[in-house]
Amino acid sequence: MRNGKPPLIDSIYWRGAIAIVVFLLLWEMGSLSKVWIKWESFEWLRNTLTAMGFKPAYLPWVGAIPAPTEVLHAWQGVIRDPGYWQSWYMSLFRVMAGFIAAMLIGIPFGLLLAVSRTAHGVGFPVFEVLRPIPPLAWVPASIIFWPTQEMSIAFVTFLGAFYTIVINVVGGARAIDLRYFQAARSMGSSQRDIFWRIILPGTLPSIMVGSAVGMGITWEVVVAAEMISGGGSQIGGTSGGGLGFFIWNSYVGGSYEQIVVGMISIGIAGFLSSELLRWLGHRVTPWLRLR
Amino acid sequence: MNEANLIKSSIKAGEIVVRNVTKNYGAAHFSKEVVKDCSFTIERGKLTVMIGPSGCGKSTIIRLLAGFEQPTSGTLELNGQPIEGPARDRLVLFQETALFPWMTTYDNILYGPRARGEVTKETLELAEFLLNKVGLRDFREKYPPQLSGGMQRRAELARAMINNPQVMILDEPFRGLDAMTKELMWEYYSALYEENRRTNFFVTTDIDEAIFLADRLLIMTNIPTQVRAVLEVDMPRPRKLADLVENDRSNEIKMEALSILHEEAMKSFSRGSKAAADFVDAYSKRMAKT
Numbered sequence: 001m002r003n004g005k006p007p008l009i010d011s012i013y014w015r016g017a018i019a020i021v022v023f024l025l026l027w028e029m030g031s032l033s034k035v036w037i038k039w040e041s042f043e044w045l046r047n048t049l050t051a052m053g054f055k056p057a058y059l060p061w062v063g064a065i066p067a068p069t070e071v072l073h074a075w076q077g078v079i080r081d082p083g084y085w086q087s088w089y090m091s092l093f094r095v096m097a098g099f100i101a102a103m104l105i106g107i108p109f110g111l112l113l114a115v116s117r118t119a120h121g122v123g124f125p126v127f128e129v130l131r132p133i134p135p136l137a138w139v140p141a142s143i144i145f146w147p148t149q150e151m152s153i154a155f156v157t158f159l160g161a162f163y164t165i166v167i168n169v170v171g172g173a174r175a176i177d178l179r180y181f182q183a184a185r186s187m188g189s190s191q192r193d194i195f196w197r198i199i200l201p202g203t204l205p206s207i208m209v210g211s212a213v214g215m216g217i218t219w220e221v222v223v224a225a226e227m228i229s230g231g232g233s234q235i236g237g238t239s240g241g242g243l244g245f246f247i248w249n250s251y252v253g254g255s256y257e258q259i260v261v262g263m264i265s266i267g268i269a270g271f272l273s274s275e276l277l278r279w280l281g282h283r284v285t286p287w288l289r290l291r
Numbered sequence: 292m293n294e295a296n297l298i299k300s301s302i303k304a305g306e307i308v309v310r311n312v313t314k315n316y317g318a319a320h321f322s323k324e325v326v327k328d329c330s331f332t333i334e335r336g337k338l339t340v341m342i343g344p345s346g347c348g349k350s351t352i353i354r355l356l357a358g359f360e361q362p363t364s365g366t367l368e369l370n371g372q373p374i375e376g377p378a379r380d381r382l383v384l385f386q387e388t389a390l391f392p393w394m395t396t397y398d399n400i401l402y403g404p405r406a407r408g409e410v411t412k413e414t415l416e417l418a419e420f421l422l423n424k425v426g427l428r429d430f431r432e433k434y435p436p437q438l439s440g441g442m443q444r445r446a447e448l449a450r451a452m453i454n455n456p457q458v459m460i461l462d463e464p465f466r467g468l469d470a471m472t473k474e475l476m477w478e479y480y481s482a483l484y485e486e487n488r489r490t491n492f493f494v495t496t497d498i499d500e501a502i503f504l505a506d507r508l509l510i511m512t513n514i515p516t517q518v519r520a521v522l523e524v525d526m527p528r529p530r531k532l533a534d535l536v537e538n539d540r541s542n543e544i545k546m547e548a549l550s551i552l553h554e555e556a557m558k559s560f561s562r563g564s565k566a567a568a569d570f571v572d573a574y575s576k577r578m579a580k581t
């Protein structure tokens with residue numbers, strides 16, 4: 001075990017910080033290339049490519065993307081706009097609602113499938129048939145089914161995390177070593193006691209893994225759902241649509257800097273939720289840190 | 292010591308009788324006979340050691356004794372009552388640790404009493420006593436992955452003993468420990484046994500371990516296994532490790548046991564067993580040394 005603050009951690013942080021700075025610099029340079037190098041300078045390249053059969057309009061160019069400095073500038077404007085924060089709030093709210101619902105339903109459901117042969121026989125086939133349907137394929141049906149758009153987005157978000165959590169819980173519970181059950185039974189454990197003191201803690205690591213993956217999927221789903229459904233914009237005008245709608249709206253409005261602001265905001269939000277989960281995971285599975 | 296009396300006074304040593312037990316695995320035509328018409332007694336208050344080549348069926352016998360599996364035919368009885376399933380009166384220590392990784396040493400030790408809702412002031416005192424006894428007082432709040440192999444074994448001994456089983460059953464518990472730790476564990480474990488004289492059943496493949504620990508030594512045949520011979524190890528207790536090399540009686544018993552094991556191996560050897568060939572090889576080297 002390590003004591004105190006080892007220099008190793010610091011060097012990892014430093015490396016990460018430097019990598020981000022270098023990335024931003026390269027991006028800035030790439031974007032500024034539209035200023036530095038006039039289009040004409042690429043005449044030869046364009047001619048060569050056209051000769052090879054490519055059309056210029058088909059080629060990607062980093063210069064078309066706003067530079068980090070421009071993005072930062074746009075961000076400074078947006079940060080004072082309550083609508084931007086409302087977007088954050090809406091997306092976070094939907095992710096949390098869907099995710100927490102997925103945990104509350106998925107963990108007991110997974111445990112039930114794992115401990116009861118009957119439940120497994122009845123529930124698992126249905127689960128396995130529904131599982132391959134991507135959450136986003138549920139969007140139209142969900143909008144028809146749920147009375148409000150808010151509910152339909154939350155439902156699709158829920159699905160994103162639900163499958164992953166259930167699969168991990170079932171797998172984790174089934175992988176618990178037989179010896180633990182034998183030892184517990186020998187010492188006089190009841191079924192109930194085995195559930196609470198063997199199966200549940202034995203499955204916790206898998207629950208945390210499933211949750212971390214599920215959280216990632218939740219963000220993917222919520223953003224896409226907001227874009228597709230118009231983000232429930234009737235709730236709070238354009239500002240009620242969440243970060244996904246914020247991006248879409250910026251695109252429609254031609255504000256390319258804001259698109260990137262929206263993207264980075266989602267990156268930050270996803271990172272923060274993962275960190276929160278990781279912190280939680282450390283708290284509830286202290287024995288895993290010690291290997 | 293008050294707690295020492297606590298543990299001693301409550302000990303009720305059991306006796307296990309195994310009669311004509313056969314155990315087959317697999318269905319009719321593909322069935323594999325692992326234990327064949329096997330009979331022996333695990334005598335009350337004694338430390339019985341079972342030794343036999345690996346793969347002969349010792350762990351299978353342990354699972355039957357523990358009640359995790361049922362014999363194909365024959366009977367197993369504890370104090371005259373048939374063994375029907377796992378219970379706290381027969382606790383097993385497996386070769387690999389079965390400490391719950393999600394519980395601290397202390398919580399592991401208290402697992403049994405808590406599971407049965409029997410946590411009293413005496414139990415807690417006993418837990419303290421056992422923690423000291425196995426030298427893990429400073430490790431009570433540690434999780435199993437933080438303990439060394441030897442510590443894990445000791446924690447497990449304590450976890451079993453707090454339930455005050457009538458018989459302790461150990462399946463090659465010190466296998467995989469390094470030679471030094473292993474010898475320390477022998478002294479540790481035999482001292483623990485000598486202190487409370489519970490009925491103990493200990494399975495091993497190591498002849499030195501067997502002779503150092505045993506009151507009675509059951510030597511097993513190869514698969515399908517039976518008891519081939521029973522040796523009384525009539526050396527005084529408490530024993531010290533030095534006796535193992537210097538004591539003539541100890542060497543005598545060792546020679547006798549080895550020659551029986553050798554005979555067994557030769558039988559299987561002529562039937563073409565690889566394990567037996569390995570044994571004969573190792574045996575010849577060992578005899579050359581002594």
Ligand SMILES: Nc1ncnc2c1ncn2[C@@H]1O[C@H](COP(=O)(O)OP(=O)(O)O)[C@@H](O)[C@H]1O
Nearest residue numbers: 316317323325344345346347348349350351352
């Ligand atoms: N559940 C089982 N099904 C089929 N064969 C088994 C089973 N358990 C053990 N065996 C067989 O029984 C033999 C003896 O195994 P085991 O009792 O573990 O031996 P030992 O503990 O003496 O090394 C092995 O050949 C093993 O393949």
Ligand SMILES: [Mg+2]
Nearest residue numbers: 349350462463
């Ligand atoms: Mg074995």
